[in-house]
Structures are given as structure tokens and as C-alpha cells.
Amino acid sequence: xxxxxxxxxxxxxxxxxxxxxxxxxxxxxxxxxxxxxxxxxxxxxxxxxxxxxxxxxxxxxxxxxxxxxxxxxxxxxxxxxxxxxxxxxxxxxxxxxxxxxxxxxxx
Numbered sequence: 001x002x003x004x005x006x007x008x009x010x011x012x013x014x015x016x017x018x019x020x021x022x023x024x025x026x027x028x029x030x031x032x033x034x035x036x037x038x039x040x041x042x043x044x045x046x047x048x049x050x051x052x053x054x055x056x057x058x059x060x061x062x063x064x065x066x067x068x069x070x071x072x073x074x075x076x077x078x079x080x081x082x083x084x085x086x087x088x089x090x091x092x093x094x095x096x097x098x099x100x101x102x103x104x105x106x107x
Contacts, residue, residue, distance in 0.1 A: 004037050004040045004041055005037075005041065005047060007033055007036075007037045008033075008034060008037035008038065008041060008051075008062075009051070009054070009056075009059055010033075011030045011031075011033035011034040011037060012030075012034060012056070012058045012059045012061070012062040012063075013056050013058055013059060014026070014027075014030040014033075015027050015030035015031055015034060015058065015062070016056075016057070016058030016061070016091065017058075018030060019090050019094075020089065020090055020091075034062055038062075038066045041066075042066065042070065045067070045070055045071070045074065048063045048066055048067040048070075048075065049063075049067065049074055049075035051063035052064060052067070052075045052076060052077065052080050057084060057087065057091055058091065060080050060084060061080075061081070061084055061091065061094060061095055061098070063077075064077040064078075064080045064081045064084070064095075064098070065077075065081075065098045065102075068081070068098070068102045069102070072102070072103075078099070078103075081095045081098055081099045082095075082099065083095075085099060
């Protein structure tokens, strides 16, 4: 599971960097790895809660995004996304879109 966790973290960071640099093909590869790793890690939901405190903002963004799908009350995922949406650029925009989509879907 640790190897999958490392893959998730690397993919989250890689996706963020590629997105910021406009490298869509690279971002898409990282997104594919994120989904693969997330499916395996969702059996250990505590891992996503721990990642909410990761030093890299894109790791917090992706872990919040997956955690909010499972249980939006766990680990302050919504609070993390609200903080991230204040960041400039695509990071803030992505966080705002996750909040909008996830919270609107629940209503």
C-alpha cells in the first residue's frame, strides 16, 4: 500500500505541475495514475485524511477531492478545499470547481 501511496503523491504533484505548465498530455497521464492509485487506496480512507496535511497543495487538492466523494465530513476536506480555492491560478480554480461540483451534486 505504501508504494501505491507514493504513486498517488507523485501523480498529484506531477499533475499539478503539468497543468500549471500547460502540458495536457503529461497531466492526463498523471490523472490516470491518480485514479488507479485512488481506487486502491480508498479501502484505507485514513490515508486520504492524513494527506490533507501534506506540504504540497496539489496533494491536498486531490486527497480532498477523493475524500469528499466518500465522506465529506471526514478530515475537513471541505475546509481544505475552501482554503485552496483562495490560491492564485489553476490550483485555486480547480479547488473552487471541486467544491462547486461536489457540493451541488449532493443537493
